[in-house]
Amino acid sequence: MTDLAVSAPTASDRPAIGPGIHMTERAAKRLKARYAAERRFRLIGLSAILFSLLALVLLLGNIVSNGFTAFRQTHIRLNVEFSAQHIAPAGTTDFNTIMQGNYGGIILAALQERFPEVQSRGERRRLQALISAGAEPQLARMVAENPALIGTRAEVWLPASSDIDMFVKEQVDTKAPEEERRVKDNQVRWIDALKADGDLELQFNTRFFTGADSREPELVGILGGVVGSIYTLLVCLAVSFPLGIMAAIYLEEFAPKNRFTEIIEVNINNLAAVPSIVYGLLGLAVFIGFFGLPRSAPFVGGLVLALMSLPVIIIAARAALRAVPPSIRHAALGVGASPLQAVMHHVLPLAMPGILTGTIIAMAHALGETAPLLMIGMVAFIVDIPATPVDAATVLPVQIFMWADSPERGFVEKTSAAIIVLLVFLLLMNLTAILLRKKFERRW
Incomplete structure (x- = not known):
């Protein structure tokens, strides 16, 4: 039988991949391509995860930045006179009579006492707009629970309106011209005066957790x-x-x-x-x-x-x-x-x-x-x-x-x-x- 001569692979055909491991140059290229494809796949997967995390962070960051201020609400302190003329004669305990009192007039009188320079009808309207519409039923409930308040004075913290609340929290452009702002210049002066005297504060918004829905943003609850x-x-x-x-x-x-x-x-x-x-x-x-x-x-x-x-x-x-x-x-x-x-x-x-x-x-x-x-x-x-x-x-x-x-x-x-x-x-x-x-x- 004739022996067949088999040529041994040369050094170039047998590159070393590791200790004791040898393969042809073509196989080494295929292996290298597989490793490169694996690296690309892992890079794509890592990029997808990072993109998802970035989108999640942006979404949560936007929600938190817009929503965390809602857990605090602007309140204004007023020295309120529970006038019998606006509510009911002293000694009245009838719930319906007390709840039907003119509490808007009481709030306006307290505001005008705080800012006596306000005289015109338009300014009085803007002055009363500092206080939320929910302040009236709040005062009514206070008097209904304690009729002895009729005819007396008391310092009461009342919720500010939504526009004032947003302005105080700087959730709107406070540097915009007056005609582009819902809060006018005279209201800004009154806000600054209340801040300086300690009569305007951001307090924990309990109403948000204890109230129901409302047409007014500052009164809504969940x-x-x-x-x-x-x-x-x-x-x-x-x-x-x-x-x-x-x-x-x-x-x-x-x-x-x-x-x-x-x-x-x-x-x-x-x-x-x-x-x-x-x-x-x-x-x-x-x-x-x-x-x-x-x-x-x-x-x-x-x-x-x-x-x-x-x-x-x-x-x-x-x-x-x-x-x-x-x-x-x-x-x-x-x-x-x-x-x-x-x-x-x-x-x-x-x-x-x-x-x-x-x-x-x-x-x-x-x-x-x-x-x-x-x-x-x-x-x-x-x-x-x-x-x-x-x-x-x-x-x-x-x-x-x-x-x-x-x-x-x-x-x-x-x-x-x-x-x-x-x-x-x-x-x-x-x-x-x-x-x-x-x-x-x-x-x-």
Whole structure:
């Protein structure tokens, strides 16, 4: 047999890649190209993450910069005379009589006493514009709670109007010409005089957390929207949580695997991706149009959000049940438990942490929904705080939507502040889900 001569690779064909590792020059180029492609891919991924973080920082920075000032409100101190001439004769305790007093005249008299040089009608109108329209009911409630104030004097801190509040906080261009400012030069002089005497302060805005909606930016509060959101989420949870768990248990543990159950599973997965406004149209047609339930009620809003949350809870519950090892079921059945007892006493408790995590995430998603609630009328202007789930109400996301549609600068501030509060609620709910998963999660 003739030996075949095989030429050994030269040094140029066998470049050293590492200690004891040699390959051809072509293979080395391909390897180098793969490494370069990997570096480019990692650079693109890192750039995408940095871009996302930058966008998030800019968004949160804009919201915080616009909204943090709303947590403080400008107040003006006045020496108010609760004149019996403007309110009621001394000794009167009738609530309706006291509430109908001329408190606007009392405030104007206190302002004119503070600035006696103001004489013309136009100046008096601008002087009275320093004080919010909400100061009158504030004084009325003070006298109604303590009728002994009639005929006496007292120093009272009253909220400033929105224009004055924005000017003091420098949320508007304070250097603009007078004709381009809502706060005129004589009002600026009065503000400076009040500041110099310590009669103008920025105080914590308790009304923002304890009040309901209002037409005046300085008087708005989020409590009505927060209470409406709580009622809506309670109804949503009461409906979707048990139904979701029962449906998940049946489909995962007891339903036969046939074409019918496959169709149901596919439709549940599809329902989780249906736009939320479709659920709003369904709620409008069924709950309000067919059953005649009241519009703009948290009860109806909760039912609509329950329809939207149900597929998510079912999917999460099925995944949690599927994660429990089959040996748990077999052991329970082996000691004489029925299939239902094995699921309810052994499988479900072990799957509950995962179910709760999915449920909380679904509730957090429902908390931020606006479109389906707009369809059932929860966009109404509600000045009262709802007492029951069937009272007319709005929710915090819809409240933010309504304020964002208002042109006044004061509503821009309150909108951003309400977004901050909503984000805090969402972060707390997601943090609760993470803690539950960490605390009760089991590794099999």
